[in-house]
Amino acid sequence: MILSFSIGPQDFVQKLRDALESDHVSNTLHHWIDLIFGYKQTGSEAEKADNCKHVNVCILLTFCVLNTALKQDF
Numbered sequence: 001m002i003l004s005f006s007i008g009p010q011d012f013v014q015k016l017r018d019a020l021e022s023d024h025v026s027n028t029l030h031h032w033i034d035l036i037f038g039y040k041q042t043g044s045e046a047e048k049a050d051n052c053k054h055v056n057v058c059i060l061l062t063f064c065v066l067n068t069a070l071k072q073d074f
Helices: 009-020 023-036 043-048 057-070
Strands: none
Touching: 009 057
16 A cells, blocks of 8 residues: 555655665764663663553554654755
8 A cells, every 4th residue: 555645666665765864864863772772671761752652553653753754845
């Protein structure tokens, strides 16, 4: 299934590539890494970051970052 913001598979891949290479992702990727792999995974830092250990948190965070990046002009 191709999302509504693209007109076909190649356009979809290009838009995702553009989003992943965007300034927004570059500027916020370290926050995602801290939540998923770093010191905000457990303990008091996880609580402060509201990092619930839901199974789909990685997918949700990735979607949110990509969705925000796709809304910006490249």
